Amino acid sequence: MGSRVLVTGGAGFIGSHTCLVLLEAGYDLLILDNFANSSPEALTRVAAVANVALGSQRLQIQRGDIRDPITLDGLFSAAAANGRPFDAVIHFAGLKAVSESIKKPLLYWDINVAGSRTLLAAMDAHACRTLVFSSSATVYGYPVTVPIPESAPIQPNNPYGFSKAAVEQMLTDLNSSAPNTWRIASLRYFNPVGAHPSGRIGEDPMGIPNNLFPFVTQVAVGRRDQLRVFGSDWPTHDGTGVRDYIHVMDLAEGHKAALTTLLNQGPQHLTCNLGSGDGVSVLDVVNAFSAASGQDIPYALVDRRPGDAAVTVADPSHAADILQWRTKRTLGDICRDGWAWQQANPMGYRQSA
Numbered sequence: 001m002g003s004r005v006l007v008t009g010g011a012g013f014i015g016s017h018t019c020l021v022l023l024e025a026g027y028d029l030l031i032l033d034n035f036a037n038s039s040p041e042a043l044t045r046v047a048a049v050a051n052v053a054l055g056s057q058r059l060q061i062q063r064g065d066i067r068d069p070i071t072l073d074g075l076f077s078a079a080a081a082n083g084r085p086f087d088a089v090i091h092f093a094g095l096k097a098v099s100e101s102i103k104k105p106l107l108y109w110d111i112n113v114a115g116s117r118t119l120l121a122a123m124d125a126h127a128c129r130t131l132v133f134s135s136s137a138t139v140y141g142y143p144v145t146v147p148i149p150e151s152a153p154i155q156p157n158n159p160y161g162f163s164k165a166a167v168e169q170m171l172t173d174l175n176s177s178a179p180n181t182w183r184i185a186s187l188r189y190f191n192p193v194g195a196h197p198s199g200r201i202g203e204d205p206m207g208i209p210n211n212l213f214p215f216v217t218q219v220a221v222g223r224r225d226q227l228r229v230f231g232s233d234w235p236t237h238d239g240t241g242v243r244d245y246i247h248v249m250d251l252a253e254g255h256k257a258a259l260t261t262l263l264n265q266g267p268q269h270l271t272c273n274l275g276s277g278d279g280v281s282v283l284d285v286v287n288a289f290s291a292a293s294g295q296d297i298p299y300a301l302v303d304r305r306p307g308d309a310a311v312t313v314a315d316p317s318h319a320a321d322i323l324q325w326r327t328k329r330t331l332g333d334i335c336r337d338g339w340a341w342q343q344a345n346p347m348g349y350r351q352s353a
């Protein structure tokens, strides 16, 4: 029997790809998700691709909210009563839209921070003290050095970023309160993009995408007329913003590496960037996607988006050292797989396969 993992937010973009990688590695999963920003169809497809039965011991689903202590207590108690307590939790559940967080800060503090606190209290009460947490490169705010090492200052510039920094601090405090007890990985993702190469699982944003990559794929498939490129006067090689795009399957494998590291090593709180270390501009993405898809991507150069940085690129060396993990996939792979997903599912999961 494999280790058993509770995955919060496992139906979402990063969670669904990570669940697939973990199932293929032999882990048994229970996914807790309220489907606020995802579809149960994603998990049906994860089960199909991994060739496991949905609802079997390998993959169980519970609809529920991380803010509800009764739901959490019920899950941990039932797991223990059935002789299959959780060995670890991977905590993806949360909200992630910067602009929404500026309009609704209390919602972000409630779900991202108070929700994490409720989860941690339940874990502690049930002596499950191994956690992989979804943090974000957004905690660095406007970076002072690029590539960005983990030692860079934490200086978020929006409520979403503060919510991630607050949870990281809560984890640091928890770890200090009970030395040699917790096994925690705070993973700071750079820009997750792409899709599973099968074209069956991918990113399915609700409404108009905020982020570059899903916007580009939706232009390519004809759902949007043109891309607006936010700023062409940045101090970069072509004047457009530079980011560190990471294939979601590399990111999923990074979670597996972090989980294995925690389970195999002693208690610790490790903090890692998960990025490629490569800087790619908006126009580099447009050109690579055009080449991979054979589609024209019409775009207009417009003003900068408030809150953007010119360049955000990870120093990925710490993750390589402590997780023995690094990205393997190229920008071409990202575009090929993102296009396969978007072409097969032009309306995302709302259209059946």
Ligand code: NAD
Residues within 6 Å of the ligand: 008, 009, 010, 011, 012, 013, 014, 015, 032, 033, 034, 035, 036, 037, 038, 039, 064, 065, 066, 067, 091, 092, 093, 094, 095, 096, 111, 115, 134, 135, 136, 137, 189, 190, 191, 192
């Ligand atoms: P996502 O929205 O696709 O997935 C989040 C999942 O959490 C969804 O399935 C959603 O329904 C669920 N959820 C939300 N609130 C919940 C609640 N109160 N209770 C239970 N489930 C809830 O987002 P994603 O891109 O997969 O991101 C996963 C995590 O990674 C998030 O914590 C996000 O902040 C973080 N992150 C994402 C990015 C990115 O660019 N996608 C970058 C850095 C960090």
Ligand code: UD1
Residues within 6 Å of the ligand: 096, 097, 098, 099, 136, 137, 138, 160, 191, 210, 211, 212, 213, 215, 227, 228, 229, 230, 231, 240, 241, 242, 243, 282, 305, 306, 307, 308, 309, 312
């Ligand atoms: C954004 C968030 C960040 C969050 C991340 C993942 C902001 C300021 N930052 O990161 O906190 O962690 O998403 O959710 O919102 N671009 C365009 N046209 C578009 C969309 C984007 O030109 O329609 C440009 C942006 O200006 C940027 C690049 O593409 O240069 C990447 O943007 P995006 O995908 O939104 O990611 P980030 O801004 O890095």
